Amino acid sequence: MDFSPNQAAAAIWHGLRSDPLARVQLHRVAEATVLDFGVETHGSIRAGLQLAQACMGGLGRVSVVPCDRAAYGVANAVFVETDFPRLGCLGCQYAGWPVQSDDYFAMGSGPMRLLRGKEKMLIEQGLRDQGSDSACGILESDKLPSASAIETIAGDCGIAPKSLTVGVAPSTSIAGSIQIVARSVETAMHKLDDLEFDVRTVISATGSAPLPPPAGHGNTIAGIGRTNDAMLYGATVSLWVDCPDESIESILDKIPSSASADHGRPFAEIFAQYNHDFYAVDPSLFSPAVVSIENLRSGRTFTSGRTVTEILRESFGT
Numbered sequence: 001m002d003f004s005p006n007q008a009a010a011a012i013w014h015g016l017r018s019d020p021l022a023r024v025q026l027h028r029v030a031e032a033t034v035l036d037f038g039v040e041t042h043g044s045i046r047a048g049l050q051l052a053q054a055c056m057g058g059l060g061r062v063s064v065v066p067c068d069r070a071a072y073g074v075a076n077a078v079f080v081e082t083d084f085p086r087l088g089c090l091g092c093q094y095a096g097w098p099v100q101s102d103d104y105f106a107m108g109s110g111p112m113r114l115l116r117g118k119e120k121m122l123i124e125q126g127l128r129d130q131g132s133d134s135a136c137g138i139l140e141s142d143k144l145p146s147a148s149a150i151e152t153i154a155g156d157c158g159i160a161p162k163s164l165t166v167g168v169a170p171s172t173s174i175a176g177s178i179q180i181v182a183r184s185v186e187t188a189m190h191k192l193d194d195l196e197f198d199v200r201t202v203i204s205a206t207g208s209a210p211l212p213p214p215a216g217h218g219n220t221i222a223g224i225g226r227t228n229d230a231m232l233y234g235a236t237v238s239l240w241v242d243c244p245d246e247s248i249e250s251i252l253d254k255i256p257s258s259a260s261a262d263h264g265r266p267f268a269e270i271f272a273q274y275n276h277d278f279y280a281v282d283p284s285l286f287s288p289a290v291v292s293i294e295n296l297r298s299g300r301t302f303t304s305g306r307t308v309t310e311i312l313r314e315s316f317g318t
Contacts, residue, residue: 004131005057005092005111010165012054013136022047030147031162032154038173039144048178051167052080055138055179057111057129059088062182067210071309072234073318076211078181085205085239089186090193091127099139104149107278112137112164115157121193134163138179142170142220171223172215180227184209184235184288188255191287195251201243203296207288209235212316221276225268228286229315232257232267233308235288242296249302252293256305260285264308266315 016024016035023044025036037043037051045064052062060082067077082088096119097108113119114129122128135157139145145153145166154161169176184207193199209230215222241248257263260282262270274280290305 002131004129005059005087005114006129006132006134006136008058009054009111009136010134012050012058013165013167016047016050022050027144029145030150031160032150032164032166034144035165035167036144037167037169037175039142039168039170043169043173043175045174045178048169048175051138051169051175052078052179052182054136054167055093055110055182056082056088057092059084059092060185062178064178064211065208072210073309073313073316074210074212077208078178078184078211079206079208080182080185081206082185083204085185085189085202086125086199087127089189090121090125090199093183093186094121094190095140096121099149099153101146101148101152104143104146106139106141106145106149106168108137108139108153110137111135112153112157112166115159118156125199133159134165135159136165137167139166139168140171140176140180141168142172142218144168170220171227172217172219174214177211177214177223177227181209181211181230184231184237187231187235187287188237188239188291191255191284192251194283195254197247197251198243201241201247202239203242204240205238207235207237209288210312213318221268221271225266225271226315228267229312231288232263232285233289233311236290236292236307237288238292238294240294240296245295245298245300248293248295252302252304254284255287255291257285257287257289258305259287264311266311268315
C-alpha cells in the first residue's frame with residue numbers, strides 16, 4: 001500500500017494551525033511545530049476528533065456518539081472504525097514510546113513511531129513508514145515538550161526538528177480524553193498480539209467506549225483513572241477476521257479485561273497499588289470490557305467479556 005501515515009496525519013492537522021474554532025494553540029519549540037490541544041487551552045471536541053484520527057495515521061474515523069446515561073452515567077461515547085487495524089492501531093495509535101529526555105517525560109504515540117521503528121512489536125510485524133521525511137506524533141502530557149525532548153524525538157525518527165509536528169494533550173482535557181478513549185480497538189489488537197493471535201487476519205474493526213467527564217485541571221491521576229476505566233469496564237469492540245475458528249476459540253476468554261486478576265476495581269486504585277507505574281500493572285488488564293469476533297471464513301460470531309457499569313459510575317462520579 002503506497003500510503004504514508006505520517007503524511008496523512010500532517011494533512012489532518014494542517015488546517016488546525018489557523019482554525020480559531022478548534023481552540024488549538026500553535027507553538028514553536030526547537031524549530032518543531034507543537035500543537036497544544038489542552039495544556040494551555042481548553043481545546044475542543046473538534047480538535048479531539050482530529051487528534052485521535054491523526055494518532056491513527058488517517059487510517060480510522062472517530063466520532064462522538066450518544067451513550068446510555070442511565071447505564072454508564074455519561075451522555076457520550078467515542079466510536080472508532082478502521083479497515084486497517086494492524087497499521088492504524090498497532091503501528092500508529094499504540095502508546096509504545098516512552099519519550100524521555102533530561103527534563104521531560106510523556107507517553108508517545110502516533111505515526112512517528114513508524115519512523116523510529118525501535119519497538120519490538122513494530123519490528124516483528126514489519127510495520128514502517130517509508131514514504132515520509134517528516135513525522136507526526138502525540139504526547140500525553142500536561143506540559144509542552146522541552147527543546148531536549150523535541151531533539152530526542154527528531155533524532156530517534158531520523159529527521160530534523162523542523163520536520164516534526166507533535167500534538168500535546170493531558171488526559172484531563174477534552175481532546176486528550178477523546179483520543180485516549182478512541183483506543184478501544186487498539187487495546188483489543190494489542191491484546192491479540194500478546195496472545196500470539198495472527199493480527200494480520202483482522203480485516204476491519206469498530207469500537208465504542210463511554211467518554212468520561214473531565215477529572216479537573218491538573219488532576220492527572222484521576223484523568224488517567226477515568227479514561228482507563230472507560231476502556232476496561234465500558235468499551236465494546238467488534239473485529240472482523242479471516243481465520244480458522246479454532247484460532248479464536250483458543251484465546252477468546254483471555255482477550256477482555258476481565259481475564260486479569262486486577263479486574264474489578266477502579267483503575268486509579270489499581271494504579272496506586274503499583275506506585276503509578278504503567279509497566280508494573282498486569283498487562284492482561286489493558287483491553288476492552290467486551291470483544292466480539294466475527295469470522296468471515298465460517299460465518300460464526302464469538303463474544304467474551306462484560307461491562308461493569310457500577311465501577312464506571314463510581315469512577316466518573318455520576
